[in-house]
Amino acid sequence: FFFLQFLSLILCWISVSGSESQTVEVQSGEDVTLMCSGMDDHVSVRYWLKLVKGTNIQCVSTMTSYNSEVTYHDGFSNHKFIMSSNTSTIFLKVRSVELNDSGIYYCGFNKDGRPFLTTIHLKIKGKIILNMILGALTLLLVMVVIGLGAKIRKLQTAAEERQNPGHTENVTSDELNYAAVTFRSKAKRRELEPNVLYAATR
Structure with missing residues (x-):
């Protein structure tokens, strides 16, 4: 048991290249x-990898093949990922995929002492379109x-003009009256005649 666990961890960190490719x-x-097939009864270890x-x-x-116990590694959990398998196919269900779930996954199993791998490109659609729609709606x-x-x-300006309709005309009229008063000629005082005696009585 411990040997198989150790072997599975070693297989998870080896440099891999897929023999098959899917999108x-x-x-x-x-x-x-996600899924890959091609196994038989002689498969000892099955695994899923992700290129980060x-x-x-x-x-x-x-x-592991003898008890089908699933172990999750590197921060991946069964709340997001669910691994399962039958006699010929390995499955990995990803719940509520997000942008950071996209990338390259490797499905593999160890058979006759060497790994068999399938490369799967997971692409998330709709993010760019959704962002464009949100941007257009915001604009x-x-x-x-x-x-x-x-x-x-x-509307406020029109309402203010209706409330004070003669404001401009009144100002102009006042200015004209002031000008008229300012430039109106004053009456000349009567000048005292010379050699005339004036007397005043109380």
């Missing part, structure tokens, strides 16, 4: 099941808000 596309948020950041191969899960909403703001401002 699986799925919408974001959906469940997907282009160079690092991590072990998702392993299964439309901003334009509607700006339009409503301009409309409200215009």
